[in-house]
Amino acid sequence: YFIAALHIARRRHEADEVSAAAAAQTVTDILGSLLIGVDHAGFAVPDLDEAVSMWTAMGLREVHRERNDEQGVVEAMMAVGDGATRIQLLAPSDSTSAIAGWLDKRGPGIQQVAFEVRDIEAAATALRMLGFDVLYDTPRGGTSNCLINFVHPKSCGGVLVELVQYPL
Numbered sequence: 001y002f003i004a005a006l007h008i009a010r011r012r013h014e015a016d017e018v019s020a021a022a023a024a025q026t027v028t029d030i031l032g033s034l035l036i037g038v039d040h041a042g043f044a045v046p047d048l049d050e051a052v053s054m055w056t057a058m059g060l061r062e063v064h065r066e067r068n069d070e071q072g073v074v075e076a077m078m079a080v081g082d083g084a085t086r087i088q089l090l091a092p093s094d095s096t097s098a099i100a101g102w103l104d105k106r107g108p109g110i111q112q113v114a115f116e117v118r119d120i121e122a123a124a125t126a127l128r129m130l131g132f133d134v135l136y137d138t139p140r141g142g143t144s145n146c147l148i149n150f151v152h153p154k155s156c157g158g159v160l161v162e163l164v165q166y167p168l
């Protein structure tokens, strides 16, 4: 439904029924309706166990841990309070991963902010229509069997935005 609505907006502009600005606004409105909230912020850390200990000492709780070889990370999800907010601790599992590169260049810190979306394919289509640089042609596997994709920080104000869709 969402992807069909996005293509209709584009076709209406191509047929000169609506202006480029009006079509873009429709795409933005659809994209806005696909956003559910901030799922997590991802912190790059050199050592997962040490980072988990530090954030546990601050009162966060580890609720999930897994290794993702495609992304080259070992990660722990930390709950902040009783709500749904999570901090994702990301340590490199191999020296060529994005997290290893980030740590080399910038050291530990906030590497990404993740938005939960209702339909990740539609969100990626809308973002591309609006000129954002979406990294993967098709979503890949993320935490807890989520689908993930990313918007390149160069097209996004210097912030790496992750898109997350939970399994049904």
Ligand code: MC0
Residues within 6 Å of the ligand: 042, 068, 071, 073, 075, 088, 090, 098, 099, 101, 102, 105, 111, 112, 135, 141, 142, 143, 146, 148, 150, 152, 153, 154, 158, 159, 160, 162
């Ligand atoms: C790089 N840059 C960033 C950045 N990474 N800026 C903000 N936030 C980041 N995370 C900037 C650099 O400072 C540089 O700017 C320019 O982008 C190119 O940097 P680079 O070091 O050459 O980096 P690239 O191009 O090799 O890689 C950047 C890219 C990569 C975003 C394509 O990190 C990537 O593919 N990320 C998506 C995958 C990922 O992050 N996986 C780890 C989390 P200047 O100004 O110096 O040119 S896995 C995950 O999160 C999963 C497990 C999950 O949640 O389920």
